[in-house]
Amino acid sequence: MxxxxxxxxxxxxxxxxxxxxxxxxxxxxxxxxxxxxxxxxxxxxxxxxxxxxxxxxxxxxxxxxxxxxxxxxxxxxxxxxxxxxxxxxxxxxxxxxxxxxxxxxxxxxxxxxxxxxxxxxxxxxxxxxxxxxxxxxxxxxxPREIPSLIDLGAANLGEIASLPRGMVLVTGPTGSGKSTTLAAMVDHRNKTQYGHILTVEDPIEFIHESKKCLVNQREVHRHTRGFDHALRSALREDPDVILIGEMRDPDTIRLALTAAETGHLVFGTLHTSSAAKTMNRIVDVFPAAEKEMIRAMLSESLQAVIAQILVGKTGGGRVAAREIMIATPAIRNLIRENKIAQIYSAIQTGRQFGMQTLSQNIDELVAAETIPRHEARLDTT
The missing domain is CATH 3.30.450.90 (Beta-Lactamase)
Known part of the structure; x- marks a missing residue:
């Protein structure tokens, strides 16, 4: 240790x-x-x-x-x-x-x-x-062992974890399992593709052993002065994948978008409850003069948003229910034109692209008897 x-x-x-x-x-x-x-x-x-x-x-x-x-x-x-x-x-x-x-x-x-x-x-x-x-x-x-995506009921996230470039965001309230989902996605990448994975965390949570990938993990205040400093250095450290523990400020978000634009796969987290709120949160961090540019960068770089909560399982324990937004051309256009209110409808009708609303996923979990019916009475809007 x-x-x-x-x-x-x-x-x-x-x-x-x-x-x-x-x-x-x-x-x-x-x-x-x-x-x-x-x-x-x-x-x-x-x-x-x-x-x-x-x-x-x-x-x-x-x-x-x-x-x-x-x-x-x-x-x-x-x-x-x-x-x-x-x-x-x-x-x-x-x-x-x-x-x-x-x-x-x-x-x-x-x-x-x-x-x-x-x-x-x-x-x-x-x-x-x-x-x-x-x-x-x-x-x-x-946990000592990183759960697999299958263990988490999230095998459908394997394709997202294998993307060559762009930004993938895992969002949700505190204690919703974001770190665990991200760790499973990074581990999937580590086991299935060759490359260099660089993480910047505060503090380091799951420990990733180098498997097919070289993995370097950096802790804020111990190995680097801050997320923004680490990201500036990261662009000179030949990474294929960059994980950012939290995107808290304009500098970190801007650098993350730049990294995604320049051919890296960037994983990040935010404390937002839906894909639409995630778009607003990112853009609203910036002054008015920069908002249009950030929307354009986001529309080009974003690949997916996974917003999750934990719900009680039948028989005890908890399982994640997820909204998944995939950045199709239609979604990218909505982001670019600031039609964020229409994103939810696009997710509802985007099942063929791998998208799902939180309500749809909860209905599936109830039908599979993974969660009791009363857990479906959640505010999923």
Whole structure:
């Protein structure tokens, strides 16, 4: 693990044995509302808590001074049956996952994003912060194994992942599985085509081993000063595929469009809920004098937008439901002429091109009994 602090090496070494501990050590393992049970003994071990969370199938572990640890399972928050954590408890647990540089930044800026890995358990993306009761942190679980597109019910995205050039955007709200879908698409490319894949992330989430492709992963603030700096360098690093963790600002978006125009396949993410809203979000970032030029660049470079949400599966768990827009000549013309409101109708009637609306995909999932019928009562407009 990059930058692993020596003072937690013992914890990491014991992770494998901890993951098979009996649930009785926590009393009733997950309860809502919380009840009194057998608490974990002090001093608490962050590896122990994370192993328990992974074993329980959580997506996130929440630590917050003044409250017991909580985990998110299938989208719902659950309390772990143990006493409230003090500020000192949380502070010590969080610092145990940081290297010295990260500790310094956390103490100075009161918040930090980073990732780390526990061998034989999982990788974790962490946001540590300070709140009104004291320290807090959220640990997002990143599976050790990258799921395949088939595993995700997204075999139809393989063709998009294999495109030679252009821009592909995966969008959706926080926690909708964007990173997982992107990782599966990059892994598909890595397993099926030769080339150079370059990722720029904040922080690095899934680790990609070089298979058919050479893969280089760069982390903002650790390997580069920012997304825009990394993208400027990327154009001189002979990549075939560039993954941009987040397109947050005009410079990054402009550079990403330029990279797509100049013969690279560019993957990116945005926190938008549909293809139409994605077009507006990108264009609206720029001043009025540049909007027409950006629309023209987008209409030429964009290949696809995949907007997704997670919905509850029949029998437990969650699955992604997706809107897929393919940049056909008709779609490109709508973007160029700023007729964004007509994009949804074009997607509705574009099944022969591989397009689908979110409503259409949810109906398919209900028909296949993948999700219960009540999950179809979502606002999919």
């Amino acid at each position: 990059d930058g692993a602090p020596s003072d937690r090496s013992l914890c990491i070494q014991c992770a494998k044995s901890i993951i098979i501990f009996g649930e009785a050590s926590f009393g009733t393992p997950i309860v809502e509302p919380p009840i009194i049970g057998t608490p974990i003994k002090h001093p608490m071990n962050i590896v122990e808590l994370l192993a328990f969370g992974v074993k329980s199938g959580c997506s996130d572990l929440h630590l917050s001074a003044g409250l017991p640890p909580m985990i998110r399972v299938d989208g719902d928050m659950r309390r772990i049956d143990m006493p409230a954590l003090t500020n000192q408890d949380v502070h010590a647990l969080v610092l145990a996952t940081m290297d010295p540089g990260q500790r310094k930044d956390y103490e100075e800026f009161l918040e930090i994003d980073f990732s780390f890995q526990i061998p034989d358990l999982a990788r974790f993306r962490v946001n540590a912060f300070t709140q009104h009761r004291g320290s807090g942190a959220v640990f997002r679980v990143i």
